[in-house]
Amino acid sequence: MTEVVLETRGICKTFGALAASRDISLELRAGEIHALIGPNGAGKSTLIAQIAGGLQPDAGQVLLAGEDITACDRAARARRGLARTFQISALAMEDTVLQNALLGALGAGGSPFAMWRRALGMQDLRAVAETALERVGLAGKAAHLAAELSHGERRQLEVAVALTLNPKAFVMDEPMAGLGTQGSKAMTGFLDGLRSQAPILLVEHDMDAVFALADRISVLVYGQIIATGTVAETRADPAVRAAYLGEDA
Numbered sequence: 087m088t089e090v091v092l093e094t095r096g097i098c099k100t101f102g103a104l105a106a107s108r109d110i111s112l113e114l115r116a117g118e119i120h121a122l123i124g125p126n127g128a129g130k131s132t133l134i135a136q137i138a139g140g141l142q143p144d145a146g147q148v149l150l151a152g153e154d155i156t157a158c159d160r161a162a163r164a165r166r167g168l169a170r171t172f173q174i175s176a177l178a179m180e181d182t183v184l185q186n187a188l189l190g191a192l193g194a195g196g197s198p199f200a201m202w203r204r205a206l207g208m209q210d211l212r213a214v215a216e217t218a219l220e221r222v223g224l225a226g227k228a229a230h231l232a233a234e235l236s237h238g239e240r241r242q243l244e245v246a247v248a249l250t251l252n253p254k255a256f257v258m259d260e261p262m263a264g265l266g267t268q269g270s271k272a273m274t275g276f277l278d279g280l281r282s283q284a285p286i287l288l289v290e291h292d293m294d295a296v297f298a299l300a301d302r303i304s305v306l307v308y309g310q311i312i313a314t315g316t317v318a319e320t321r322a323d324p325a326v327r328a329a330y331l332g333e334d335a
């Protein structure tokens with residue numbers, strides 16, 4: 087069996103009378119891109135927030151590398167290797183690309199790595215930052231200001247910042263949003279290569295990207311996962327077509 091890196095078990099969340107998460111169990115396995123799709127209001131962002139730690143579930147658990155992290159806040163989950171990218175842009179626009187990556191390599195204050203990182207020389211930190219920039223294809227723009235990057239490149243830089251902390255898993259909410267056709271294609275190629283660094287739980291509306299990238303797809307409708315399967319299985323599933331994809335999928 088492939089290793090399960092990130093897992094939810096029986097996540098439930100209600101907002102008043104509305105059940106936004108209904109008994110959600112899913113697995114993100116090593117090496118995979120697992121897409122989470124569903125109509126607007128299905129509860130995708132609510133689930134992502136509970137996985138990342140911004141929102142506490144009413145019931146259920148979140149596990150990272152087999153460890154129950156449900157009680158951890160967002161920062162603690164990030165330190166344990168859960169990389170949440172693209173929603174809250176943490177880039178310093180007036181700093182260079184390399185400086186942004188260095189800030190990531192230094193780690194947020196209070197990190198358990200802080201002491202160890204202080205012990206690292208500036209040269210080592212620089213090497214960590216430069217390696218991360220190389221991995222996302224931004225090494226050639228290290229001296230540019232973050233403000234000079236395109237939208238797509240900024241997202242790549244956010245991933246580089248995340249990579250400096252050696253993440254175990256990525257969680258991404260709509261990385262293609264606002265990128266345009268060319269940008270989406272470039273981002274698709276980028277994410278395709280990124281899955282070998284760490285598996286990705288991907289919420290995305292762009293179905294071309296989802297079908298091109300996903301090893302597995304889970305379909306969320308009214309707070310409930312109605313199907314999980316490969317791209318082919320998902321496209322052929324009558325319940326999914328009826329609830330979400332439509333007959334033209």
Ligand code: ADP
Nearest residue numbers: 101104106124125126127128129130131132133
């Ligand atoms: P999606 O990301 O799939 O579009 P959301 O997770 O944003 O869906 O929302 C799921 C449902 O929960 C929606 O009906 C939304 O209005 C509701 N919702 C989300 N957050 C809150 C909140 N903080 N308080 C009340 N209702 C919320």
Ligand code: MG
Nearest residue numbers: 127130131132
């Ligand atoms: Mg959403």
